Amino acid sequence: MIALHAAAPDHVTTLPVFSGRGLAAATGVNLLAIADPSLAMHPDLKLGWYLGNRPQGRFRTLSTPIIKHVLEQLGSTRTVFFGASGGGFAAGELSQNFPESLALLCNPRLDFRMQPRAAVREYLVHCHSAVSRTPQLRIRAEFVPTALDSEWNGSPANTIAIIQNTGDRMYHDHQFLPFAQRHADDPSVLHLLRDDGEGHRHVPRAEPERVITGLAEAESPPAALRELGFRTGIPGGTSASQ
Secondary structure, eight states: OEEEOOSOOTTOOSSOOOOOHHHHHHHTOOOEEEOOGGGGGOTTOOOOTTOEETTTEEHHHHHHHHHHHHHHHHTOSOOEEEEETHHHHHHHHHGGGOTTOEEEEESOOOBTTSSSOOOHHHHHHHHHOOOSHHHHHHHHHHHOOSBTTTTSBSBOSSEEEEEEETTOHHHIIIIIHHHHHHTTTOTTEEEEEEOOOSSSOOOOTHHHHHHHHHHHHOSOHHHHHHHTTOBOSSTTSOOTTO
């Protein structure tokens, strides 16, 4: 499992930030936890979506050969990228360089154009020293995709599985639903809806534990996702996997 963290909580005052250790220990899978190096560029920056920064370039370009090397050394036969919220966007994007992988995203950001507002300007200022409008537009075009699927050729290169809290109305209505509707006919994009209460809160860890354990033990990950309750199609409407 390759774990990418969400926004660093305010109480975190030291870097790097890692996530996924408890989840990996509970499920018995290998863990590659990656901290976003951009957070070191300014103490006020809590989230950089693993997009990269001015000194290092695009994170996806920088990290892909490193991850491939680690996977080869581990002899990995199944790769799951995992992330929640902003880390979900990062996991989904980075996983596109690994066509045989699966991206498990919890309440993810999927579109920078939609609500809730993403702190992109702050990212551009702190990570690229872009203060005025002209350089911000140029750097944004180079580093910030408009949406997770903006560079896809219709479908993802891998499998995308989303766990979405229906009580998180902002993310459910403005991030998840438009994305799910755009990919309603795509068998590579699946979702599992839950009611975990109001607001943008964590999916209880028992749920990703259940999913990752099922994937680790399954002969066919796509079939395992369906057995675990994931569906394709339009949420609340016709589902191709039911």
